[in-house]
Amino acid sequence: MLWLTGGLVARFDRYILAQLLLQFGFAGLVLVLLFWINRAVKLFDQIIASGETALVFLEFSAMILPAVIVFVLPIAAFTATVTVTNRLSTESELVVAQATGFGPFRLARPVLIFGVIAALFMLVLTHILVPMSQLRFAERQAEIAENVTARFLTEGSFVHPSEGITLYIREITSDGELLDLFLSDERGKDDGGAHLTYSAERALILRTDDGPRLLMFDGLAQILSADGRLTTTGFDEFTYDVSALLTGPIVGNRTVSQIYTPELLNPSEAVQKETSLTRPALRAEAHFRNAQAFYVIVAAMAGFSMLIVSGFSRFGMWRQVIIAIAVVAMLQSLDNTMLDLARQSDKGLPLVYVASCAGGIFNIFVLWLATRPSPFDVRRRRRFARQMASGGTS
Numbered sequence: 001m002l003w004l005t006g007g008l009v010a011r012f013d014r015y016i017l018a019q020l021l022l023q024f025g026f027a028g029l030v031l032v033l034l035f036w037i038n039r040a041v042k043l044f045d046q047i048i049a050s051g052e053t054a055l056v057f058l059e060f061s062a063m064i065l066p067a068v069i070v071f072v073l074p075i076a077a078f079t080a081t082v083t084v085t086n087r088l089s090t091e092s093e094l095v096v097a098q099a100t101g102f103g104p105f106r107l108a109r110p111v112l113i114f115g116v117i118a119a120l121f122m123l124v125l126t127h128i129l130v131p132m133s134q135l136r137f138a139e140r141q142a143e144i145a146e147n148v149t150a151r152f153l154t155e156g157s158f159v160h161p162s163e164g165i166t167l168y169i170r171e172i173t174s175d176g177e178l179l180d181l182f183l184s185d186e187r188g189k190d191d192g193g194a195h196l197t198y199s200a201e202r203a204l205i206l207r208t209d210d211g212p213r214l215l216m217f218d219g220l221a222q223i224l225s226a227d228g229r230l231t232t233t234g235f236d237e238f239t240y241d242v243s244a245l246l247t248g249p250i251v252g253n254r255t256v257s258q259i260y261t262p263e264l265l266n267p268s269e270a271v272q273k274e275t276s277l278t279r280p281a282l283r284a285e286a287h288f289r290n291a292q293a294f295y296v297i298v299a300a301m302a303g304f305s306m307l308i309v310s311g312f313s314r315f316g317m318w319r320q321v322i323i324a325i326a327v328v329a330m331l332q333s334l335d336n337t338m339l340d341l342a343r344q345s346d347k348g349l350p351l352v353y354v355a356s357c358a359g360g361i362f363n364i365f366v367l368w369l370a371t372r373p374s375p376f377d378v379r380r381r382r383r384f385a386r387q388m389a390s391g392g393t394s
Helices: 002-049 054-090 093-099 109-151 261-265 269-275 279-308 318-342 346-371 375-389
Strands: 165-172 178-185 195-208 211-224 230-241
Touching: 002 054, 002 109, 054 093, 054 109, 054 279, 054 318, 109 279, 178 211, 195 230, 261 279, 269 279, 279 318, 279 346, 318 346
Parallel strands: none
Antiparallel strands: 165 178, 178 195, 195 211, 211 230
8 A cells, every 4th residue: 555655656746747847848948949039130140241151050059059048947947837836726636636635845846856857957057068158159259250351351352341341452472461451441431430541561460369450561541530631640550450340249258158167166367367357256156057056946946835825726826926926036136136245255155045045945934834724714614613513504
């Protein structure tokens, strides 16, 4: 008999867990598509304007997916829990489970398992997949930028690498030196700015951390102001920002999202200089990746606890759903606030986990309330007892 009961209990957990995972996959897919399309539209414009193919667009789209999933995963976990709990309550499955002796904490076990699975997925994303994809994304952007830079280096003809820009190079030597260069920049004319013209006997393309630069030698700069006055200046050397000719961003120093967690936990001076962040700020970012995983568990449990505490209602649980959304939003706001405080000093590092701990305590408290009879049930039972004592009369 105990074996049979244990089998039924395990089967019930598997049933709830399967429903949660199925709904989680569906909600995650919808949310990822929504946010991905928003970013992909801008990415598509940049890729096509750079003259790249659709395969490059698909490659770049795949690289931004991990970051998008990290953003929507807590929302998807919360949505899945609310949807499944509401459906089980509406179809009286939770009522039947509670009638067989399942308490709120026991019913929360498959939800907790689901939250842990989603949290493990979040850990893999934040610690491995996101830094890997973001770093590769920056490298590919640099490659595209180099290709675009090389594309407008055409000798013997006028080219227009960007709107308002005209470039002419008489000859490109085997060493990459540009001879007799002419560059016209009219982008400021529409806004009442000046028309800039540069000519140089020689020029070179330099690769810097801030993007490609055009270094011109022995030339002349002409500035035609909006009122028609012309100013000319000769120069021996002059540097022009070639990245302004490109439609896409230029890769430079790594950002925090492109750095793996071990480097953030013990950041060197080089990493601090590269990111322009202090040691406490970098360490807080590393621990925040763990806190994001804990927050997924909190969000999933909040969706369940807020609905289970209300009990069965034939009118639905929309009021409880709205309250649950407000609670999750407040915890997210607290999470961001604590992160800002934790970035200021190493002593504030535990603040990163405050929101997750507060959410865990909140869920435990709500589940404990669900084990207590509501005042409405107590009044109803007392009224029923009085009626029975008076012989059934009101």
